[in-house]
Amino acid sequence: MSKDIRRFSPMQIASQTFKLNNGVLIPAVGFGTWKSTPEDAYESVKTALQAGYRHIDTAFNYGNEADVGRAIKDSGVLREDIFLTTKLWSTYHTRVAENLVLSLERLGVDYIDLYLMHWPVAMNPNGTPPLFPLLPDGTRDLQLDRPFASTWRDMEALQHTGKVRAIGVANFDVHNLEVLRKECTIIPAVNQVELHPYLQQKELTKYCDAAGIHVTAYSPLGSGSSELRIESCITKIAKAHACDPCASILAWGVLSRHSVIPKSITPERIKSNFGAGNIALTAEEVKTIGGLEKGLRYCNPPWGVVVFVRRYFIPSSHFWKYD
Numbered sequence: 001m002s003k004d005i006r007r008f009s010p011m012q013i014a015s016q017t018f019k020l021n022n023g024v025l026i027p028a029v030g031f032g033t034w035k036s037t038p039e040d041a042y043e044s045v046k047t048a049l050q051a052g053y054r055h056i057d058t059a060f061n062y063g064n065e066a067d068v069g070r071a072i073k074d075s076g077v078l079r080e081d082i083f084l085t086t087k088l089w090s091t092y093h094t095r096v097a098e099n100l101v102l103s104l105e106r107l108g109v110d111y112i113d114l115y116l117m118h119w120p121v122a123m124n125p126n127g128t129p130p131l132f133p134l135l136p137d138g139t140r141d142l143q144l145d146r147p148f149a150s151t152w153r154d155m156e157a158l159q160h161t162g163k164v165r166a167i168g169v170a171n172f173d174v175h176n177l178e179v180l181r182k183e184c185t186i187i188p189a190v191n192q193v194e195l196h197p198y199l200q201q202k203e204l205t206k207y208c209d210a211a212g213i214h215v216t217a218y219s220p221l222g223s224g225s226s227e228l229r230i231e232s233c234i235t236k237i238a239k240a241h242a243c244d245p246c247a248s249i250l251a252w253g254v255l256s257r258h259s260v261i262p263k264s265i266t267p268e269r270i271k272s273n274f275g276a277g278n279i280a281l282t283a284e285e286v287k288t289i290g291g292l293e294k295g296l297r298y299c300n301p302p303w304g305v306v307v308f309v310r311r312y313f314i315p316s317s318h319f320w321k322y323d
Contacts, residue, residue, distance in 0.1 A: 016277045018259055020189040021212040024113070024166045027083050028254045029277045030055030031270070032218060032261035038067040040265045045071035049082070051271045057192075057218075057261045059087035059118055060103050061131050069107035085114040085192075087170060088155065091131060093122035093146050096154040100163060115164040116192055117155060120176045121303050122146035140304050148176070149183040156186045168192065170218075171299075173309050174207045181211070192216040194299050195258060197249060197292040198228055205258075220253050220260040221246050223298040233288050241279050243272070250276030252289045 017025040031048040033041045033056070041064035045056055049072065058068045065086060072082060086107065092099035100115060122143035127133020133141035158164045168190030169180075180188065191208055195201050195217035208215050222228040229245045238245040246262065246269065253260040254277045262273045281289075300308060 016254070018214055018257070020166055020214050021187055022166055022189055024189065025083075026114070026190070026214065026216070026259050027053075027055035028259050029053070029250065029274055030057055030083070030085075030216070030259055030261040032263035033058045033062055033064055033068060034218065034263060036062070036064055036263065036265065038064050042067040042071045044263075044265045044270060046075050047267050048270050048274070049075035049077045051267075051274055053270075053274055054081055055083040055085075055259065055261070057085045057216075058107075059116075060089040060092070060099060060106075061087075061118065065103055065106035066108075069109060073108060079109060083113045084109065085116065086112055087116040087118040088151070089131065090119050090121050090123040091125050091127070091133065093143065093148070093151040094125055096151060097158070100158060104163065111163050111165065113165045114168060114190060115155065115158065115166075116168045116170045116190065117148065117151060117172075119171050119303070120148040120169070120307060121305060122148065122151065140302065142304060147179075149179055152180055152184050152186075152188075156184065159186070166190065168213075171307060173307065174204055175309055176307075177207065177211070177213070187211060188213050190214045190216055192218055192261075194219045194297060195253070196220050196222045196226075196228060197231075197234075197252065197289050198222055198226070198294045198296040199298075200290065200293050202293075205256075209257075214259065215257075216259045216261060217253050218261055219298060220258075220262055221249055222296075226298070228292070231292060233292070237281065237285050237288070240285075241281070243275070243279055244269070247272050247276040247279055248281070249289070251279035251281050252286060255281055255286055 016028040019025055031053045045068050058065050086103045088099050124133045124141040124143050127141040135141045155167045166189040168188040170192040172191050191213050205215050234245045238248040250260050264270045
């Protein structure tokens with residue numbers, strides 16, 4: 001491949017998709033809004049859509065759904081051309097339909113393309129403060145009598161309402177996916193998890209691949225303080241492809257068959273990240289980036305229950321039957 005900077009039209013890049021297990025197409029390179037202030041969410045999402053992104057990710061508890069919706073309206077891009085993801089928050093596990101309606105109202109849309117259970121943990125719906133209720137000792141106020149499988153069954157019912165095109169989960173490890181496999185009917189279309197070269201989640205992605213669950217990588221560049229983008233092999237690969245180091249990391253994610261949802265509030269970085277799916281890394285470069293695994297997780301809230309398991313083994317006979 002030429003080392004000159006490759007130039008692609010927005011439609012060429014936006015056309016890269018993965019097919020979910022219900023036939024819905026999810027764009028490979030999306031745009032995340034975690035930790036974006038309302039003002040930043042509005043400006044960055046509008047910039048992203050006008051740059052060609054067609055996959056936008058937000059969540060009820062981010063506090064920016066209304067601003068994301070306003071950006072969609074003001075971007076000039078048709079709603080039906082956008083793949084929009086939002087998430088059920090943990091204090092609404094017993095009020096799934098209500099939380100969806102609230103998100104639809106905030107976003108100003110009639111339907112969600114992908115609705116995710118944000119965490120496999122329910123919290124007190126009447127606790128204080130409302131989004132992150134705490135017990136007197138400062139620990140999370142959990143709703144321990146609400147299993148997430150029951151929440152998932154309520155989410156399954158949403159697929160008959162016309163308000164969601166696909167349902168999935170986020171932050172689910174294999175042991176929790178196994179609970180859904182044993183107790184529920186619909187296979188999640190997506191599992192959105194932290195995934196980057198420092199945390200490659202190989203056992204989890206193997207499980208999801210076998211089950212037909214697409215993996216979306218959040219924090220695909222690590223954290224804001226991560227040294228990932230200045231790793232010598234990353235900068236060398238980026239130089240070889242005349243691209244930004246972040247774009248080369250995102251290209252590794254897409255070539256690993258994950259959709260990626262990087263976040264930025266810088267217009268030039270937003271545009272640079274969007275071209276990642278069209279950077280043709282060599283097999284050797286993919287292998288080199290794969291050698292950066294450290295098991296380094298940046299997002300691991302103190303839930304008080306086991307969410308992530310370091311190692312696990314699930315026999316292949318336990319996978320969902322997937323055709």
